[in-house]
Amino acid sequence: MTANSGYRRDIDGLRALAVLPVVFAHAGLPGFSGGYVGVDVFFIISGYLITGILLREIRQGRFSLADFYERRARRILPALFAVLAACTALSWFILPPDLLEGYARSVLATVLFVSNFWFWRSSGDYFGQAAEWEPLLHTWSLAVEEQFYVFFPLLLCLLAGKRMGTVIAAVAVLSLCSLAASAWFTSAQPQAAYFLTFTRIWELGLGALLAAGALPGSRQRALVELVAAAGLVAILYSVVAYDAATPFPGVAALLPCGGAVALIWAGAQGRPAATRLLSSPVFVGIGLVSYSLYLWHWPVLVYTRLLQGSAELALVPALAAIGIALLLAWFSWRWVEQPFRHRGGFWDSRTALVRGGSAFALLLVVVAVVINAGKGFPERLPADVLKVYTEAVERTPVQERCMGRLPEQGLCRFGDGPAAGPADVLIWGDSHAGAFLPGFELWTSARGLTGLSAVKSACPPLLGVVRADKGESHRCDEFNRRVMEFLERRQDLGTVILVARWAQAVEGTPAPGEGGADAVLVPAGSSRPLPAGYGNAELVEQALADTVARVRATGREVLIVKGVPEVGFSVPVAVVNAQFVGTRLEAAPTRTEVEKRNRRADLIIETVATELDARHASLVPELCDPDCKVQEDGVPLYRDDDHLSTYGARRLVPELLNLALGEGPGRG
Template sequence: MPTFVNNKNKANNNAYRPDIDGLRAIAVLLVIGFHASPNWIKSGFIGVDIFFVISGYLITKNIVGDLSKDKFEFIDFYSRRARRIFPALILVLLFSGLIGWIYLLGPEFKQLGKHIAGGAIFIENILYFNEVGYFDADAYTKPLLNLWSLGIEEQFYIFWPLFLWICWRKNTNIYICILIITIISFGLNIYETTNQHEGLYYLPQTRFWELGAGALLACFQNKEWFADKKYKKIKSFNSLSFESIKINNKIINNNIISLIGTALIAFGLLMINTKVIFPGWWALATVIGTVLIIQSGKNTLLNEYVLSNKVLVYIGLISFPLYLWHWVLLSFGKIIYVEGFTFATRLILVGISFLFAWLTYQYIEKPIRYAHKVKIRIEIIYTILALVFIFGITIYLNNGFPNRKFAKNYSLLVSAFNDWNWKEGMLEKSLSNGNTYNVTNNEEVKIAFIGDSHVQQFGPRIVKLFKEGGFKNSAFYTIPGCPPIPNVYDDKHPQCRSFISNINLFLNENPQVQKIVIGACWNCYYETEASEVTNYNNFNYYYEEKNIRYYFRDISKEGVKQSKLELEKYISELSKKYKVYLLLDNPMNDLFDPRKIIGNRLNLVDLESIKNHIPISEIQFSLNNELKLIAEKSSAFYLDQLKYLCPDNLCIRLYNGGMPVYNDDSHLRPGYVRNQVKIFDGIYPKP
């Protein structure tokens, strides 16, 4: 997100760096490109890293510059930040609340209320970190998702001035202080990346090093800060850093430094994509490249004739409101008119975001930022922001005001949102190693259901059949996100490593099992998770053999091929002892999602007028046929859900006058499964 640091004395040509505003423009254009066309600008998200470096550079330059002149005041610092950030933020938050009131369903508006409140107190990154998970909604359904980076910067602004002030007052070398924090943060970043902790992208501790890199550059450029009399006792580091390092400008001039920086950013754009775990080591190219471009100065060829171009400079000046507006408009565009969210629509929304950004900068930001009655303005701004926080909390506590006209009209859709208590009525038991599974009764287990959440979703039907006397005692050994295939893993699901061995342990400890149903979200693993992704938080499954990984997303699709062979082999082994049923997958599509069924929210229509059926995907139909062949080769039976869910190749998404069949875009809701899905009814009835 755009840095919010105000270049002091912009009128002073010696102080103002137009090339930095141009660099801001490049950064925001990369981010917008990624959001508007992720398949073309696959690494545009590195624009955020450019912003972080710029922010760390300018904020440190301003703070330590004032400290060295005994002019730094906390009140003045935070007042300038508030005048710069809060007006545009307040406007966007209120706009989001208004659009949400008109066009969002109850749970959606409740969620938005939470994020309006979080955005007002700058904790959006923490909220989104806690929301990352297997059932996390896709990014476009979160209108305030881009505020995660604002949260990191504001947390930095809260911590950084106090940290620098303490270091300065304690006569501690300011450069060493910053270096230590930067190294610690970078180390945490590498640790989190290596362990592939989900959500690390949003964590402040894994991002502060990027701001710290800019801060180190600010110190490096202002050696006079270390010449102050209070630092006479600290000479060794200064000597090492500034006196012994000599650069011969005849050999390496600033133009070369600028070009090297540009090359590093270009390298990031070419090599970084949504498949890598980011930031990690990958972010170094962008961060170092940005540092070098800033260090090269405003008079190099690139900086003076490209980055200082008037068009780029002006985009840089409006980059903050532009960053805020573009994502809000794109997100609401996808939510409100999912069927019409074409590339052309996205371009139009981006154009509107430029218009809104210009209006915000010209008529909101500038008048408040440069107002004469600063104290009055600041009090008003803080009060309004507090009211916006209360506004968001009120929405959240009132469950999104479900009696609003729009929400009330589609209340049947809302009933499906939280319908996912798949193990209701089951008991929990433990294996000898402490892992748990669920059973319909404490009797001997006769049939085992094995797989992921696409097997779990049938729990309510099995419980119903058991209680009605139509099914023998069953057990569910399932883990969401884990395919029941040996040697197939995803590093974001470390529990998958022991999944197959625990299945074998479960079968050994339940020797009365006679039949096995094995299923999974085959469409996920072999279609969605084997294609190009537009979200760097997505999973990355692979088949592993002799410590060599064959990723599902690779162009060769070798991982997919090997995993299917492994599935066939595994089912063949199970079939030697058990009667095995391979459960084929249910259809998946965005248009099954209750949140997207409306299609065009600009027109308030009755659910009866919405199509109850949609065509099945040819790819999913083809995959089903391939899995049938695997079952036949493995001496197993198959259970074809399409026979029940897609009669005549038209898949059911609404029933009984508007009740959704699905909980989201891929999971059948228990309320539907319990009474409507009869695919298992005849495989193991009680005598």
């Protein structure tokens, strides 16, 4: 079966089946946790349709790279440029300086179709919290497609004189290599696997193989009905069953991609029930505007979050944002996409298209460069607001320097004492421990102590545990092992302070309102699934007990600091928007809500501390009485939604440690 040139309503309907789960998942609607697989369905559709056109033109001897890229430009650029222009204007009035500067860089990456690389390096995790504030994050998929279509037409041209079997074999080998890379990277480098083109080529390749006739046709009605139904179920199951914790793309992407292939194949054999459903006016209508809807939905959601100060939208704002995106999508399709896709008028000639497109792209680049050079134009904010915001979100040089340092690299030192002499206390933990450092530095200096820090992002101080969601390269277990061996080799450091985001480690889920991916903990080196009923909480309890026991066995004191209250929204952004944009400051959680979130984590800490004669302390009584404080006199206590700001650390940490450690630690 090869792709034919006739219009297929069912493929437009399949576009609707692809875009709606993406929109609903990004809006946080329940039941669509795996909606991101819609992008993979789009890749299948693109590979199928574009390859069908290419093969037909090559076979007829009328293929032209210039014609091909002109069609791509008419299809992709007008709506994209409209979205970029609107987002840039809106960002000027909404985004604080650092976010606007980052946005400008993402505009450059988007115009050059390398935004997948940019977001891989800048945001890291597609499902992470930082990604929630990136208006152009979704353009990574456009970059993947355009990078694919730089070389793929050339490959088909090189194979033009060969038999179709040779073409199919070449595309199949390329796709298999890509799938193998995707499976490996998804395990070892999950963030790279999600964004990089080579780990996605196989998805476009599956569509290309289908267009090239790699699958034979069938006239058996029952078989066609079964394949179509199975394809629809495969996509829907992926949408419902997958979530941010699913290793993806890798092997898991075979299910939605296979479902899309099955539906396209079945639709070419006749009109099975699933195809008739996708050919209905509602699905076709949404499918027609699917590209514009994809472009508009994410910025609308991001700006709604920014104005509300929360990464998680309530149902009514989420539905309102979807409605606005649909309206913008229709206008964009009708008044931007259609005039440019169909020749006629001023844009009829290729010369006019190239000149107009180049001029607009250059304008976007110039604006982005100016914003970047101006570092987001901080003067847009009142001086007092800017000062508060900058001090809240910026990490100190100490924090930047100390995160992730191994003992053999020289742990950061704080307080009094010579650079290589003995030390009194070690603070050990994840990024929450890193956020404590400005206060830890103040405390050690005030008490005449010398402190060391061993801090690594997303790495709670738990021996023998890894964050599976961070991939094999994260090596949290290796970091903690080396810290423990460092302690066992030394005679000083009489007190060890353990700090982490314990609630996230125990529950595995982000805080209410936060968004982002789950934290998946597994035993280091484990290739077997955990026993039934044995999850994050049980693993944390065992690993914390093991860690404290080994530290106590060296004769040292241990202080476990319970989790800092998680706010659920970016405090600096909310504070600035309340003063700069005039939005309402989000209500902070109550002590009851914080204690509910931390109930299991606190119980584990208290149990381990009691059994192993360790101490524990908490900032909750100081911060939450009964509502939690997120600022003092307009100064944020947090740098985001859960990490203490520099001001917050200096304000809260010394008093906490004084109360918890009394006269202070000794050197052992």
